[in-house]
Amino acid sequence: MADSMSATPMTGTHGHPSGGEVTKRDFLKLVAGAGAAVGVGAIVWPLVDSMNPAADVLALSSTEVTLTPIEAGQAITVVWRGKPVFVRHRTPKEIKEAEDVKLSALIDPQADSARVKAGHDQWLVVIGICTHLGCVPLGNAPSDPRGEWGGWFCPCHGSQYDTSGRVRHGPAPLNLAVPPYAFETDTKIKIG
Amino acid sequence: MAGLHKSDFKNPVVNWIDTRLPVFTMMQKEYGVFPTPKNFNYFWNFGALAMVNLMIMIATGIFLAMNYTPHVTMAFDSVERIMRDVNYGWMLRYAHANGASMFFIVTYIHIFRGLYYGSYKAPRELLWMLGVVILLLMMATAFMGYVLPWGQMSYWGATVITNLFSAIPVVGDSIVTWLWGGFSVDNPTLNRFFSLHYLLPFVLVGVIFLHIAALHITGSNNPLGIDVKSEQDTLPFHPYYTIKDSVGICVYLIVFAVLVFFAPNFFSAPDNYIQANPLVTPAEIVPEWYFLPFYAILRSVPNKLGGVSMMFGAIAVLFVLPWLDTSPVRSAKFRPIYRILFWVLVVAVIALGMVGAHRPEGAWVTIGRLATLYYFLHFLVILPVLGKLERPLPLPESISRPVIGGGPLPAGATAKPMEKV
Numbered sequence: 155m156a157d158s159m160s161a162t163p164m165t166g167t168h169g170h171p172s173g174g175e176v177t178k179r180d181f182l183k184l185v186a187g188a189g190a191a192v193g194v195g196a197i198v199w200p201l202v203d204s205m206n207p208a209a210d211v212l213a214l215s216s217t218e219v220t221l222t223p224i225e226a227g228q229a230i231t232v233v234w235r236g237k238p239v240f241v242r243h244r245t246p247k248e249i250k251e252a253e254d255v256k257l258s259a260l261i262d263p264q265a266d267s268a269r270v271k272a273g274h275d276q277w278l279v280v281i282g283i284c285t286h287l288g289c290v291p292l293g294n295a296p297s298d299p300r301g302e303w304g305g306w307f308c309p310c311h312g313s314q315y316d317t318s319g320r321v322r323h324g325p326a327p328l329n330l331a332v333p334p335y336a337f338e339t340d341t342k343i344k345i346g
Numbered sequence: 347m348a349g350l351h352k353s354d355f356k357n358p359v360v361n362w363i364d365t366r367l368p369v370f371t372m373m374q375k376e377y378g379v380f381p382t383p384k385n386f387n388y389f390w391n392f393g394a395l396a397m398v399n400l401m402i403m404i405a406t407g408i409f410l411a412m413n414y415t416p417h418v419t420m421a422f423d424s425v426e427r428i429m430r431d432v433n434y435g436w437m438l439r440y441a442h443a444n445g446a447s448m449f450f451i452v453t454y455i456h457i458f459r460g461l462y463y464g465s466y467k468a469p470r471e472l473l474w475m476l477g478v479v480i481l482l483l484m485m486a487t488a489f490m491g492y493v494l495p496w497g498q499m500s501y502w503g504a505t506v507i508t509n510l511f512s513a514i515p516v517v518g519d520s521i522v523t524w525l526w527g528g529f530s531v532d533n534p535t536l537n538r539f540f541s542l543h544y545l546l547p548f549v550l551v552g553v554i555f556l557h558i559a560a561l562h563i564t565g566s567n568n569p570l571g572i573d574v575k576s577e578q579d580t581l582p583f584h585p586y587y588t589i590k591d592s593v594g595i596c597v598y599l600i601v602f603a604v605l606v607f608f609a610p611n612f613f614s615a616p617d618n619y620i621q622a623n624p625l626v627t628p629a630e631i632v633p634e635w636y637f638l639p640f641y642a643i644l645r646s647v648p649n650k651l652g653g654v655s656m657m658f659g660a661i662a663v664l665f666v667l668p669w670l671d672t673s674p675v676r677s678a679k680f681r682p683i684y685r686i687l688f689w690v691l692v693v694a695v696i697a698l699g700m701v702g703a704h705r706p707e708g709a710w711v712t713i714g715r716l717a718t719l720y721y722f723l724h725f726l727v728i729l730p731v732l733g734k735l736e737r738p739l740p741l742p743e744s745i746s747r748p749v750i751g752g753g754p755l756p757a758g759a760t761a762k763p764m765e766k767v
């Protein structure tokens with residue numbers, strides 16, 4: 155080793171094979187290098203982490219929605235944490251379609267009953283963000299295309315969702331997410 | 347030992363400076379007498395054009411920034427104010443927005459020039475790879491710049507592109523949240539994009555400096571792709587190529603001016619004159635034209651991770667191109683089969699650009715998949731194999747003595763049909 159303390163590498167019972175002797179200087183270099191790496195990391199981390207959501211952005215907010223004005227077959231968009239949330243009043247036919255699908259026919263298998271609140275299965279509440287690359291799918295306005303499965307159609311790359319908000323046609327890999335929410339009364343929900 | 351530089355400059359002030367900091371000697375060496383192959387065609391203008399373009403972008407950008415406000419409630423209006431109220435603001439913005447398009451036109455031609463004449467081959471591999479880094483930085487800069495006016499396309503383009511990273515397994519979603527600084531593209535995102543959009547052009551200046559430093563070590567390639575053999579093959583950069591570049595710059599400025607003054611919105615999407623609305627995605631979202639081929643590759647793969655990987659892969663193959671192309675002959679002029687396949691690649695890339703601009707329906711899907719397939723075949727299969735199979739045409743002995751008329755060759759040239767590189 156070039157930086158070995160002894161000019162002629164020691165061989166024999168104590169030395170490492172092929173003259174790769176470990177010296178005090180190697181040890182010091184390693185410790186100094188490791189110390190420097192930790193130091194740089196300690197400086198870089200605050201910079202990197204400053205780009206993560208700040209405390210005010212993280213502060214949870216909740217949104218209340220009154221359901222009475224939404225007619226069967228209609229859906230509205232509300233905002234929760236800056237994201238669109240779809241609240242859809244499903245018709246009996248749409249509920250039946252959502253319940254009758256075989257799970258094996260789904261891209262992201264999930265039963266309809268797991269996506270609505272028991273006893274309120276006419277109400278579907280999902281985050282209105284396509285799980286492909288984040289566009290807002292069409293299907294809430296009466297004039298919107300709803301795709302082959304009668305749910306939502308994403309204009310960006312053609313993903314389609316059914317009346318339970320489950321993805322039925324790619325490229326989206328996952329169902330529309332269900333946000334945390336609860337029924338405060340039969341006609342009012344609180345999201346978040 | 348350290349010592350003063352011996353300067354040959356006559357002017358006493360220049361000489362005094364040059365003795366202490368030999369920048370004049372350096373400029374004289376690198377841009378004055380610099381020996382340059384004497385057979386350049388006009389495709390060798392595009393590096394200089396890109397340089398001029400970058401300076402225009404930085405100049406117009408700095409003055410735009412004096413009137414621009416990076417806040418979600420004010421950004422759109424501040425750009426409208428630049429357009430209506432700020433003196434010559436319309437010109438600054440149109441020059442900056444169209445300058446981005448011109449920059450990509452110039453750079454893409456510059457890159458295809460390199461592909462045609464084999465400029466990426468030894469010893470210019472590192473020079474080429476620095477070029478690919480420049481392309482990536484330009485893309486990042488242009489993408490973030492396009493978000494700043496905070497129109498509908500700005501917002502949804504930013505949403506779709508940042509979401510590409512969510513395809514990364516396990517950490518994807520955390521990365522996207524980190525990029526946004528929140529749970530959707532919002533004010534923190536706009537702020538950091540402005541900060542980075544201001545920063546990256548100067549990083550570009552640094553990488554371009556290295557690109558040119560590497561160029562001045564290896565020397566320029568030339569349309570024949572053979573090495574410079576003697577001083578007979580070269581001309582001093584000044585005045586020969588300063589003049590030739592000036593001609594190109596004039597033509598470039600004419601095209602630029604026609605765009606800015608007669609068709610300033612030729613390349614732009616009308617939807618970007620609607621303020622960003624996080625609740626409504628426009629019916630048709632398309633990226634800026636210079637991203638369309640890559641966007642088409644993304645959409646040709648019906649799988650999220652697959653599409654994203656292929657899109658980044660399309661640039662990654664350029665990085666390793668010097669090792670994929672196994673032919674020792676540089677210029678396509680002497681590679682009869684490569685010459686044809688080069689044009690097939692050009693057609694495939696243009697086709698991808700058109701596919702990217704259309705809804706992925708019907709024939710567009712098929713064309714997109716075929717063109718994507720060809721793109722990767724070209725680099726990953728054809729180039730490695732072709733170098734072994736193709737019989738190149740005889741190379742001229744030197745730049746000064748090109749093959750004329752294709753008649754019988756001097757013994758030396760036929761005995762050595764391939765340039766030793």
Ligand code: HEM
Pocket residue numbers: 400403404405406407408409410411414425439442443446449484487488489491492493494495543544547550614
């Ligand atoms: C590599 C060089 C650059 C490229 C490719 C580039 C590209 C772009 C693009 C495509 C836009 C959107 C134009 C529009 O549709 O309105 C933009 C906007 C902007 N850029 Fe740049 N830019 C560059 C350098 C700079 C620099 C150095 C600054 C200096 C601060 C700057 C400041 C701005 C500002 C303030 C805007 C927003 C105003 C506007 O939208 O016109 N840019 N840039």
Ligand code: FES
Pocket residue numbers: 284285286287288289308309310311312313324325326
């Ligand atoms: S974002 Fe919805 S399909 Fe791509």
